[in-house]
Amino acid sequence: MAIRSTLAWPLRWALGALMLGFSGALALWAFETGKGWAGLDREALQDLKLLRREVVVLRDERDKAQGIANTADSLLTAEKAAQQKMLEQLHRLEAENRGLRDDLGFFENLLPAGMNDVVSIRGLKSEKLSDTELRWQALVIQPGKSQQAFNGSLELSFAGTSAGKEWTLTVPASAQPLQFKQYRRVEGLLPLPPQTVVKSITAKVMEGKTLRAVQTLRL
Numbered sequence: 001m002a003i004r005s006t007l008a009w010p011l012r013w014a015l016g017a018l019m020l021g022f023s024g025a026l027a028l029w030a031f032e033t034g035k036g037w038a039g040l041d042r043e044a045l046q047d048l049k050l051l052r053r054e055v056v057v058l059r060d061e062r063d064k065a066q067g068i069a070n071t072a073d074s075l076l077t078a079e080k081a082a083q084q085k086m087l088e089q090l091h092r093l094e095a096e097n098r099g100l101r102d103d104l105g106f107f108e109n110l111l112p113a114g115m116n117d118v119v120s121i122r123g124l125k126s127e128k129l130s131d132t133e134l135r136w137q138a139l140v141i142q143p144g145k146s147q148q149a150f151n152g153s154l155e156l157s158f159a160g161t162s163a164g165k166e167w168t169l170t171v172p173a174s175a176q177p178l179q180f181k182q183y184r185r186v187e188g189l190l191p192l193p194p195q196t197v198v199k200s201i202t203a204k205v206m207e208g209k210t211l212r213a214v215q216t217l218r219l
Contacts, residue, residue: 118143119207120142122215124139124217125137128198132192135187140186140205141184143182151207152205153174154176155204157169159199160197161197163193199218201216
């Protein structure tokens, strides 16, 4: 003898599907409710926000550190360049000082005996830069190791021809003051009138109204 269900099979399928759907919904609700109770979503979101803020801060600190490093490198490079330039200037000044000392010793040896107390003019020379400009130069020395500082002036006279006529020009002593202990190199530029030929230059060292030294250069 067989016992058969009183429910038709379509109804049984519908009832089974309903039970499965209900079970799935119940399981999903339990999972979501459990996460809410545990605070998993909220904590994860807070951790994510915190990590993002830390990343931004770290990036800012990295950019600042990189900027400081770049600035330090630039300053270091500029300092090295400045030190190199100062060393070059120092070497050049030392070479010029040695040259001046050599010049002084050479000119002191040229002085006749008995003239150690006399101010002298040495190295008077000129160079014509153009038809309207002349450069002149002179070295004034006071030999001796314990001389007092000399306070005076240098007077310059130029003579020659201009446009075929005699021409002279005097630069007064007041225009070239001289103050030195052992030596002084003086130089200057002289503007010339057109068609002027300088034939001689005379330099005089004056101490007040007293003539201390004179030298003439023939060109």
